[in-house]
Amino acid sequence: MAYWLIKSEPDSFSWQEQLANIVEPWTGVRNHQAKKNLAAMRLGDKAFFYHSNTGREIVGIVEIVKEAYPDPTDEMGKWVCIDVKACSSLPHPVTLQQIKANPALSELALIRQSRLSVSPVSDKHWDILCKMGGI
């Protein structure tokens, strides 16, 4: 099983909305590297749900419940999306500040490539972040 991190601006789609909707299509990704990551996701993979811009913290965990399919919001049919299901909220959201302050997380794609909205997380990093989040 692989781990990922997906970003959303809470102003456009927040963790609270994800919790309320339970299953949500993850659409609107328009970046090739992010698309590659979406396509590599498999059923049962887990992903951190990160609030970018306002918030700047990991707030929850979702599970991939549908693998990559054509993004309905893309008229050209060029981009893909997935479906994610809310799994659990982090008892203690992990802030970007905390992540940056931890040398063990310096290789995290979120830090190295701050603009990438869908990025992989290694098993090791996943464990560290879960502990920091109180899970």
Place this chain on the structure above:
DNA sequence: GCCAACGTTGGC
């Protein structure tokens, strides 16, 4: 509101 990083576009 500013700016760095980075992707995209278009002229050559």
Place this chain on the structure above:
DNA sequence: GCCAACGTTGGC
């Protein structure tokens, strides 16, 4: 195919 101009993302 190169590169300058420009737009967008996201942290601060």
